[in-house]
Amino acid sequence: MFLYYFSYDPSSVTKHKMSESKPITNLFFWGNRETKSAAKSARKEINAVLVEQYRAGEKDAFDKLYKRLSPLVHGIVLARVPQEEVEDIVQEVFISAFNNIDRLRDSSAVGSWIAQIARNRTVEFFRRNKPAEELPEELSGRKSRKNEANEILDAIRQMPDTYRETLILRLVEGMTGPEIAEQTGLTPSSVRVNLHRGMRMLRSKLGIEG
């Protein structure tokens, strides 16, 4: 009997694309700490290399970095601002960050650096704009799924910042716990705690028995 798993390919263009399923024979593969830490350092190295390439003037490096980091920025911004403003703010964050790439001292920490820029940008958004009024819910069947999603998203947005951001990155953007830790600069244990406590809180809000 084969066990299949979906592996994350660091060199893939988008994080949402799953690599082809591969059969595994070693049940302890995912328990291999050396493999995990090697994968983590490899992702950081790739980011650092792309940053240096961008600094050298290669515009393709920026495209690749955007595709690697946009889910992170999108999730952080989505956790704070209305959905209709998210795309514009994500674009502004990247334009602002890469125009000031000289300020980044450690190339391998580009993920946590741009995450902080995104958070600051959302704070600036609320300083400039008043919170938008919520649109009335539509009763069509095609929108029921969106209503359910809005309800869940609203529940997540009412949580503390740490839980909110981690849950959105996990549930909306599809990032795993180790990926969240690496990109945001948090420790894996902190991310794990945030995920479990956040999920527990979400279950209680939604009335789901865990």
Place this chain on the structure above:
Amino acid sequence: MKNDYLWDKTGSDPEITKLENALSVFRQKDLSPPEIGIPSTIADGRAKRPFHKLFSFGVVSFAGLTAVVFGLSIFVMIRSGNVEMVNTDLPPGVETTESISAAEVSPMPEVGSGSTMAEAPSADANKVVFASRKPAAHRKSRSRTLKNQVRHLAAENNVRLKPGVKSKVVLTEEEKYAVEQLMLGLSITSSNLKMVKDKANGIRENEISK
């Protein structure tokens, strides 16, 4: 297994899978990067820090090496004594720290003249001044070389030199007569000058008495 799925998507959890499916509507769809030009700092080449760092390091290291080589060369020159050492204790006009008597450096009389070396003239007038450019050991070796030359020449001319005594210059009859005539002339000149002086003083006394 449920915990693992929340952390790194291992195993399965229908509840979390349901939440993921519901919230996938908010996932970032457009992954095309914004149009961003190369920042001016990168275009100007300021982003190429490693090269500048290397360049500045190279300049500093080269300057340091040059200074070290220069200092060592000066040190070696001083040690070898090529630099001129001036003895400030000597009276003005005398640049040497050593004097050599005229008897040691004046040309020897011709062979067959039967004369010994002439008496040495006044030591002060005939001191030969040399600028000392070498250490004392070398100067001593030079004086010894000259003494050897004197002895050699004396041996050739059958002149016996007393050890430790400076040789006197002996004049011939003609030379003696010439010296006498010279001295006579000098005495006549001095007496005439004295008579002129007395007459001048006498005229003054007569004028005063008047």
